[in-house]
Amino acid sequence: MNHWITLPVLIPFVAAILIEIVGRHHIGARRVLAVCAGLGTIAAGAYMLLRTHQGEIFTYAMGGWEAPFGVALVADGLSALLVTLTGVVSLFAALYSMNRHDTKGKFFHFFLQMQVAGICGAVLTGDLFSLFVCFEIMLLASYNLLVYTGEERGLKAGVHYVILNLAGSALFLVAIGTLYGVTGTLNLADMALRVGELGPEDTALVRAGGLLLMVVFMLKAAVLPLHLWLPNVYGSATAPVAAFFAILTKVGVYAILRVSTLVFGSEAGVAADVLAPYLLPLAALTLALGMLGALGSLRLRKALGFLIVASIGTMLMSIGLYTPEGIAAGLYYLVHSTLGIAMLFLLVDLIARQRGEKDDRLVVARAPAQRALLGLLFFAGAIAVVGLPPLSGFLGKVWVLQASLMTPHVVVVWVAILLTSVLALVALSRAGSLIFWKGEEADDEERVPRATAFELLPVFGLLACLILYTLFSGPAAELCMMIAEGLLSPGDYIEAVMGVRP
Numbered sequence: 001m002n003h004w005i006t007l008p009v010l011i012p013f014v015a016a017i018l019i020e021i022v023g024r025h026h027i028g029a030r031r032v033l034a035v036c037a038g039l040g041t042i043a044a045g046a047y048m049l050l051r052t053h054q055g056e057i058f059t060y061a062m063g064g065w066e067a068p069f070g071v072a073l074v075a076d077g078l079s080a081l082l083v084t085l086t087g088v089v090s091l092f093a094a095l096y097s098m099n100r101h102d103t104k105g106k107f108f109h110f111f112l113q114m115q116v117a118g119i120c121g122a123v124l125t126g127d128l129f130s131l132f133v134c135f136e137i138m139l140l141a142s143y144n145l146l147v148y149t150g151e152e153r154g155l156k157a158g159v160h161y162v163i164l165n166l167a168g169s170a171l172f173l174v175a176i177g178t179l180y181g182v183t184g185t186l187n188l189a190d191m192a193l194r195v196g197e198l199g200p201e202d203t204a205l206v207r208a209g210g211l212l213l214m215v216v217f218m219l220k221a222a223v224l225p226l227h228l229w230l231p232n233v234y235g236s237a238t239a240p241v242a243a244f245f246a247i248l249t250k251v252g253v254y255a256i257l258r259v260s261t262l263v264f265g266s267e268a269g270v271a272a273d274v275l276a277p278y279l280l281p282l283a284a285l286t287l288a289l290g291m292l293g294a295l296g297s298l299r300l301r302k303a304l305g306f307l308i309v310a311s312i313g314t315m316l317m318s319i320g321l322y323t324p325e326g327i328a329a330g331l332y333y334l335v336h337s338t339l340g341i342a343m344l345f346l347l348v349d350l351i352a353r354q355r356g357e358k359d360d361r362l363v364v365a366r367a368p369a370q371r372a373l374l375g376l377l378f379f380a381g382a383i384a385v386v387g388l389p390p391l392s393g394f395l396g397k398v399w400v401l402q403a404s405l406m407t408p409h410v411v412v413v414w415v416a417i418l419l420t421s422v423l424a425l426v427a428l429s430r431a432g433s434l435i436f437w438k439g440e441e442a443d444d445e446e447r448v449p450r451a452t453a454f455e456l457l458p459v460f461g462l463l464a465c466l467i468l469y470t471l472f473s474g475p476a477a478e479l480c481m482m483i484a485e486g487l488l489s490p491g492d493y494i495e496a497v498m499g500v501r502p
Contacts, residue, residue, distance in 0.1 A: 221252025287313025
């Protein structure tokens with residue numbers, strides 16, 4: 001059996017247990033275990049990419065119970081890509097937390113590793129109820145990461161976050177119950193087979209269950225009109241938590257993509273393409289309102305939260321084309337936006353510390369002590385997020401535009417991408433001007449904290465990942481295209497899990 005498929009879940013889960021047993025009273029031990037777990041998750045994801053880069057799909061039956069009776073873990077190119085990305089972001093978040101952040105609460109590294117385990121479990125499971133369980137693990141861990149410092153703004157945002165996500169969990173259970181009542185299974189591959197065999201009398205119920213499921217995933221991904229929780233939550237979180245949360249919404253995107261192509265794809269009979277008429281328009285509106293929110297924000301962290309919302313709109317608009325090129329472009333942009341936003345969240349924390357009491361407010365105040373260095377890093381991050389050359393954001397947006405050329409949505413996609421890119425450029429130019437250009441020099445007697453080399457290491461590390469992603473854009477694009485073609489032809493996935501080709 002393919003026992004190695006369990007590694008991305010086992011590594012962070014075991015690390016979390018060891019952090020509580022071995023490192024309970026020793027911060028150094030907790031830090032070493034967190035770094036080892038991050039490196040282990042990256043290694044497991046990289047091994048998965050090597051095994052699946054030719055389109056192969058591997059399965060693992062938990063407890064030896066074969067599908068559809070047991071829970072199946074499924075490793076394909078999409079899950080391998082997200083496992084690797086999760087490991088990279090968690091590693092740099094853990095490294096940055098060692099600069100005073102993880103001392104504010106001794107359970108920080110425990111909950112970080114539980115969050116990694118929940119994310120990896122969500123992208124590897126082939127069972128709908130197991131996906132719900134992994135979502136709940138993510139919710140519990142993310143709430144504790146949000147409030148672990150005990151600060152008022154984090155507690156307030158955390159209450160709103162939990163209430164909204166608990167409502168989403170209730171809807172998730174209703175959707176699961178509806179689909180199980182109609183199909184008699186919770187295994188995604190088996191459900192894909194049975195949905196295609198349903199008669200007209202089941203049309204209304206299965207489509208309602210499918211759409212309700214997509215609403216839950218859109219809440220996780222922060223798609224309009226379910227996006228309003230994200231800017232406050234991300235703007236209230238500490239820097240390493242906000243940086244790691246950059247991957248959190250991508251799990252919602254993954255779930256939308258996986259379920260809408262596997263269970264409710266073009267061959268789903270009465271439930272075929274249940275999401276297709278709604279996804280692209282909602283994504284375009286999410287992109288537009290996200291950029292308008294970033295333009296009108298008075299704090300830089302909240303502006304970055306709106307930029308995450310906008311990036312979700314960009315990738316879902318590309319995925320909503322439901323063509324191989326569109327899905328591949330969306331996946332390519334997903335990796336880029338996660339790395340770019342995570343880098344900016346860490347960088348903004350360094351900038352805010354050097355501005356004194358003004359923190360991250362977008363007003364004229366004391367300029368950062370390391371104006372030149374931090375200004376150059378902010379410039380690089382802004383280029384990445386806006387989508388200007390030479391970084392991978394430019395390549396991703398060009399690919400999205402090209403993917404729409406032969407579709408009926410070409411005008412909507414081009415107008416939305418180009419106009420919102422201009423808005424992003426204006427928003428970040430305004431922020432950079434207020435912070436670096438118009439900032440006042442600090443008095444000689446005033447002690448201004450300077451970022452150490454260790455504090456800058458995670459920022460430079462994420463920037464290096466963006467540069468490498470740009471340099472190896474060819475192989476990355478080929479991988480994304482292979483994943484997209486597999487998603488739109490789910491026969492291999494179903495055969496790998498069920499042993500039967502539809």
